[in-house]
Amino acid sequence: MLNNSYAIYNGIKYEATSNGEDIVLIKHEAEEGFEPSKVRENYYKKTVRRNEVSEYFTLRKNTTYKGVDVAIVEEKGDELLLFGSNHRLPDLGFDTISRGEYRKWVNRHNVEYIKEEKYSYLD
Structure with missing residues (x-):
């Protein structure tokens, strides 16, 4: 199933997942502040607090x-x-x-x- 959840962080739309009070932003290219996944290739993530995103939606x-x-x-x-x-x-x-x-x-x-x-x- 496709990941159809997104968050707006600093005015930019990212794929995202929720982790309780945190939102995990997802990129498929390296970007400053994003850590590479240890199990998935071309998968980078950054965890931010829920109150740091202006929008979280599916x-x-x-x-x-x-x-x-x-x-x-x-x-x-x-x-x-x-x-x-x-x-x-x-x-x-x-x-x-x-x-x-x-x-x-x-x-x-x-x-x-x-x-x-x-x-x-x-x-």
């Missing part, structure tokens, strides 16, 4: 596939990996990945729309 893409609302969790070219929990999804060719959770790769031309929604986490 972007999620949603669509409707054959009348059922689903999330888009990955994109590869024209292919979209759809995810949902609607009980009708197995009838639409979705694979069961765990109880009540389904996914399917489809061509982007087979979805009705793509809508990106922003969920903010700071007050």
Whole structure:
């Protein structure tokens, strides 16, 4: 699944994750103040306090596939990996990945729309 969480730090948008009261900023190129990951190549991180970022949010893409609302969790070219929990999804060719959770790769031309929604986490 794609990391779709971001933080605005000193006016710059970074990929980010939350670690309690801290936000971990992520870069894929070396930058002053960022430490290289010990386990991942081309992965640099900087930990800052939550109150040091002006915004922390997640972007999620949603669509409707054959009348059922689903999330888009990955994109590869024209292919979209759809995810949902609607009980009708197995009838639409979705694979069961765990109880009540389904996914399917489809061509982007087979979805009705793509809508990106922003969920903010700071007050």
